[in-house]
Amino acid sequence: MKKTLDIRSRMLLAALLPLALISILLATVFLLARFGDMQAAYDQRNRAVVRQAAVASEYGLFSGNVSQLQALAVGALQETDVRWVGILNTKGQLLASTGQADQAFSSPMSALEMQGFAPDRRLDWLAQPVFPSTVAIDDLFEKSGVQKSSSPVQLGQVVMVFSRQSVDTRKHDLLLSGGVVGLLSLLFGMALAVLLSRGVIRPITRITQLVERIGQGDFAAVDKLCDPAFARDPLQDLQRHIHLMAKRLSEARFELEQQVELATQALREKKEEAEQANVAKSRFLAAASHDLRQPTHALGLFVSRLAQLPHDRQTGELIGNLDASVRAMQNLLDGLLDISRLEAGAVQVDRRPFALSGLFDQLQQALSAEAADKGLRLRVRPTPLWVMSDATLIYRVLLNLTGNALRYTERGGVLVAARQLASGRVELQVWDSGVGIAPEHQQAVFAEFYQVGNAARDRTKGLGLGLNIVQRTVNLLDHPLTMRSLPGRGTRFTLNLPSAAGPQALEVEVTKDKVVPDDVRDRCALVVEDDALARSALVGLLVSWGMRVAQARGASDAIECLAQGLVPDVIVSDYRLQEGHNGMQLVQGLRQRLGTATPACLMSGDTDPGLIQAAQAAGLTLLHKPVRPAKLRSLLRHLLMEQADQREVTGADLS
Secondary structure (H helix, E strand, O other): OOOOOOHHHHHHHHHHHHHHHHHHHHHHHHHHHHHHHHHHHHHHHHHHHHHHHHHHOHHHHHHOOHHHHHHHHHHHHOOOOEEEEEEEEOOOOEEEEEEOHHHOOOOOOOOOOEEEEEOOOOEEEEEEEEOOOOOOOOOOOOOOOOOOOOOOOOOEEEEEEEEOHHHHHHHHHHHHHHHHHHHHHHHHHHHHHHHHHHHHHHHHHHHHHHHHHHHOOOHHHHHHHHOHHHOOOOOHHHHHHHHHHHHHHHHHHHHHHHHHHHHHHHHHHHHHHHHHHHHHHHHHHHHHHHHHHHHHHHHHHHHHHHHHOOOOHHHHHHHHHHHHHHHHHHHHHHHHHHHHHHHHOOOOOOOEEEEHHHHHHHHHHHHHHHHHHOOOEEEEOOOOOEEEEOHHHHHHHHHHHHHHHHHOOOOOEEEEEEEEOOOOOEEEEEEEOOOOOOHHHOOHHHOOOOOOOOOOOOHHHOOOOHHHHHHHHHHHHOOOEEEEEEOOOEEEEEEEEOEOOOOOOOOOOOOOOOOOOOOOOOOEEEEEOOOHHHHHHHHHHHHHOOOEEEEEOOHHHHHHHHHOOOOOOEEEEEOEOHHHOEHHHHHHHHHHHHOOOOOEEEEEOOOOHHHHHHHHHOOOEEEEOOOOHHHHHHHHHHHHHHHHHHHHHHHHHHO
16 A cells, blocks of 8 residues: 655655755756866866976977986976876987886877877876977068068977876865765755744644544644644634634534434433333233123124024025124234234244145135135145245245235136245245235335225225234244235235255055044033123034033132033133133143043133243143134144044053
């Protein structure tokens, strides 16, 4: 990650970069100028020395005085930077020389000044021709205007070699001193830039920290801006405006916090009111449900008993209408019971693998008559698939979905099918050709008591609880439920379940000698009910089924019946009895007196989830009022069948 410079580093860089650049440029310019001056003085001095030597050697070359030329060469060698001196005649013969032999330099004879440079040895050489001196003589006898032309004759040549060592040393010393001075200037400028930049960096840093603390909600930090120590701050005006802004933000925040607190308090009060209203509603529904269940239970039993009596056609129609009204009321109470149990978390999930075929058969039997009454075709496609879930809850989901489909379908039919997905899961689908659901209602239909196209609240179209119960149930099972619907075309519900492996082979044992009772006729039942109306209806219904019935108003009457020698085959008791007794305690006491686990079931209009769990713990089946006669008869047959199986097992063990 690329690292960026902070403001302090940027300020220092902005101050030092121009200073360093100017210092380097000035030092370079001045050093180059000084180097040029030194080189020019060096060259000028060398030319002067060689010219003086050429003039001095004129006589020696003219006269051929070698000793005088040698003395002249030795004298010239004493000059600064001279490393070798040579005097040559016109033939190029070296007449006199002195100096370091390895630095000797030969130059071709020329009438012009020549010079050269050997960079590898840092040596300069200069060749100066020697000419005789000419003296102008005025001849009085010569005519004016007549000039004599004569070209001087070259006598020889002086060659001198100079070393640049001294000038290079001076350049090096000058460069070193210039670098030191430049570095000191740069350091001084850096210190000055740091000192001056603090006056800008510190206020900016202080403002940055201040804004950061304000952003964190620390408005108390703005009080530091009133410190007299900041009076000379160049950004004092900016800090003052930030101070005013922070004060306004602090005041606005305080006002906002007060408003939020007031709004929170109001919401809290509204929430408490809503919770209290919800508790009151639940309490009212529970009380109303309990109070309605008792007479509805008795009414349902009376209607069932009435339907068994001889009657004419007109009376039969009245009984049918009465039975439909009772069933509608029972459906309402059952729906409220399911909702309350799901809300309370009293529904226990029993996951195990099961075959869908049995579930589909039950669904076909339960709804075929309703579909036939409306002239609809109910197709439940057979399937060999197995799934992992709670069979009871899945059946209730399918029952609700299929029942809704039949209610809202006028033509065509309803299809229930299952299919295996490539992922290994199983989809259960319920199709109908009904009225369909518009997109704007597809989320709302899962709410309680919500119905589309039933503003008149027609009871034949249900109560609006079915889909809400379905949604709560599939959420409890953690099975995804999807819906697709088109108005006027129909609706499809899809439930996604995990698949399970079915048994490889089913072994069916058939016992020819075993007789399974298919009815409750001639069986003895002890009915314990403190409500006279409900007790009369239940006794009349059981008697109509061919049972022998003993009735009791409470625990004392039931014990009295046993004392008189009654041995019931089954006990049917209400849960809440007189004198503070309850049905579970009564059944346990009666079983102890009888010395056997007599089959028993409880009935109650109380929907308390704890009661359901207590009944399950006691091994008793709890039926919620109103109890449908068919359900009661099926339960009694099941209990009596289990008792017969236990007796056969006990007899086989004794033999």
